[in-house]
Amino acid sequence: GEQVEQRPPHLSVREGDSAVITCTYTDPNSYYFFWYKQEPGASLQLLMKVFSSTEINEGQGFTVLLNKKDKRLSLNLTAAHPGDSAAYFCAVSAPGNYKYVFGAGTRLKVIA
């Protein structure tokens, strides 16, 4: 079955620096990709949903890159600020497969 590896498990950056979180997956049929953000004490919230057909996805203050050849998904936070401090999880699914597979998470701390 699908396996998702997420790195790094912990990340600490200074305010204004960039932060990069990467997930690698194994199933070449994976087609839908998600990033969720979980702030302390809060529920997981969708950050972005990405389709296999789009390699570069721009969000507010972040970019999601999808490299299908290498089966790698990355979340790039540009100019991180303390409000970005949270746990981030990637998730992957394949068409017709409801079983979303999550990465183990990255705990990001942005130091002011």
Next chain:
Amino acid sequence: NAGVIQTPRHKVTGKGQEATLWCEPISGHSAVFWYRQTIVQGLEFLTYFRNQAPIDDSGMPKERFSAQMPNQSHSTLKIQSTQPQDSAVYLCASSLDRGISNERLFFGHGTKLSVL
């Protein structure tokens, strides 16, 4: 819309006791998922319901875990004879389920289970 509601937020049980966790999905959502969250493992899939019917419980430890969805407004996860290794945050999520797998999941705040 109150979102996915999970109760209780925290539950402490003694080893060997039973724990029942409750989830109320978002009204109109036909898919309900249960995940277990730990620091080491992240989010582990437990079970999935579609239109109240159990579809996949392949992630459930077979002997002590069971899940039900008696009506469209709530689901329960029951753990019998709890063990310390069951300590985790149990997350319930719901989504629209239109036969494709790109629906976003809406998560509850989770129930933090502590087995002493």
